[in-house]
Amino acid sequence: MKRKVLSALLSVAMVATMLVGCGSSSQPAAAPADTAASAEEAQAADAAPAEEEAQTADAAADGDLIVVGYAQVGAESDWRTANTESFKTTFTEENGYQLIFDDAQQKQENQIKAIRSFIQQEVDYIVVAPVVETGWETVLEEAKEAGIPVILSDRMMDVSDESLYTCWVGGNFEKEGQDAAKWLADKLEADGRGDEEINIVTLQGTIGASAQVGRTEGFGSGMKDNWNMLAMQTGEFTQSKGQEVMESFLKQYDDIDVVVCENDNMAFGAVDAIKAAGKTCGPEGDIIIISFDAVSAAFDSMIAGDINASFECNPLHGPRVAEIIQKLEAGEEVDKIQYVDEAYFDTTMDLKKIQSERLY
Numbered sequence: 001m002k003r004k005v006l007s008a009l010l011s012v013a014m015v016a017t018m019l020v021g022c023g024s025s026s027q028p029a030a031a032p033a034d035t036a037a038s039a040e041e042a043q044a045a046d047a048a049p050a051e052e053e054a055q056t057a058d059a060a061a062d063g064d065l066i067v068v069g070y071a072q073v074g075a076e077s078d079w080r081t082a083n084t085e086s087f088k089t090t091f092t093e094e095n096g097y098q099l100i101f102d103d104a105q106q107k108q109e110n111q112i113k114a115i116r117s118f119i120q121q122e123v124d125y126i127v128v129a130p131v132v133e134t135g136w137e138t139v140l141e142e143a144k145e146a147g148i149p150v151i152l153s154d155r156m157m158d159v160s161d162e163s164l165y166t167c168w169v170g171g172n173f174e175k176e177g178q179d180a181a182k183w184l185a186d187k188l189e190a191d192g193r194g195d196e197e198i199n200i201v202t203l204q205g206t207i208g209a210s211a212q213v214g215r216t217e218g219f220g221s222g223m224k225d226n227w228n229m230l231a232m233q234t235g236e237f238t239q240s241k242g243q244e245v246m247e248s249f250l251k252q253y254d255d256i257d258v259v260v261c262e263n264d265n266m267a268f269g270a271v272d273a274i275k276a277a278g279k280t281c282g283p284e285g286d287i288i289i290i291s292f293d294a295v296s297a298a299f300d301s302m303i304a305g306d307i308n309a310s311f312e313c314n315p316l317h318g319p320r321v322a323e324i325i326q327k328l329e330a331g332e333e334v335d336k337i338q339y340v341d342e343a344y345f346d347t348t349m350d351l352k353k354i355q356s357e358r359l360y
């Protein structure tokens with residue numbers, strides 16, 4: 001563990017200073033160089049698989065692995081599963097890391113507990129995909145006090161003091177919402193329905209999550225005068241809750257034209273509810289389904305003719321966060337806010353081909 005090595009070096013230096021009297025200052029800057037060397041070793045290990053195990057064991061024994069605590073949201077969706085997988089396959093011992101993974105089951109209090117436990121374990125870096133945007137100041141202060149950098153990934157935090165985290169990497173949720181509204185306007189126009197009254201319902205994500213806030217606001221900003229948002233309710237980003245909320249929307253409104261689902265899994269639930277109610281959806285059906293994430297199962301659903309379009313949100317943040325950590329280890333600057341480029345997919349495209357080339 002780098003922090004322990006560092007504090008051991010500091011204690012040795014302090015004792016030495018005390019023995020020789022005052023004057024010389026300690027040089028703890030040696031520690032990051034050690035870690036950079038271990039990262040190179042890890043890369044070399046990648047290149048020479050035969051030596052890999054021995055080197056990893058050495059790194060572990062020397063305490064040279066970079067210890068990363070990841071406070072993950074939960075396991076609520078396909079997107080989340082792909083995101084967890086991305087971290088678990090990136091932050092391996094072979095790559096020079098020890099990953100401490102925590103699944104907060106979509107509860108902020110669990111994430112706060114996880115962060116506190118990472119601080120107690122003196123990890124080198126804390127990575128958080130915050131369930132919601134607000135309420136993080138106290139625990140981030142504690143991490144700062146302990147000198148542990150906090151990297152945000154996926155969802156954002158809304159904190160008064162931005163120096164409480166090192167940087168953030170993720171999708172541009174507001175843009176995704178804007179793109180979805182623009183896609184709908186273009187589609188309605190192309191279908192000759194540009195001037196028609198259009199009734200929309202939205203299955204929102206976890207309220208207060210930046211993925212929910214951004215998508216709701218982004219879509220809202222693209223609403224046309226002849227579009228009515230009949231209702232918006234959270235489906236907690238899960239298929240079962242999405243289905244439940246859609247069932248209740250269908251009971252309340254018999255003239256829904258469009259369902260905006262703030263992730264693919266809620267869209268799968270919505271499709272089930274619509275079919276169970278004897279209605280049709282998708283490109284050949286009565287109700288247009290717009291979704292977000294573009295996970296592989298959403299391609300299946302579009303190919304099956306159930307969902308019209310899915311706006312991509314890339315979950316493969318493991319390598320991106322690793323790159324940030326390597327830069328920090330090398331003493332380099334990192335960009336505070338790092339957006340990932342994203343596209344969208346709809347049933348006018350060659351979805352089978354596109355799906356076969358995607359990683360999630």
Ligand code: GYE
Binds near residue numbers: 211
């Ligand atoms: O859209 C959803 C997941 O924060 C971008 O969280 C992420 C969202 C994603 O549960 O499927």
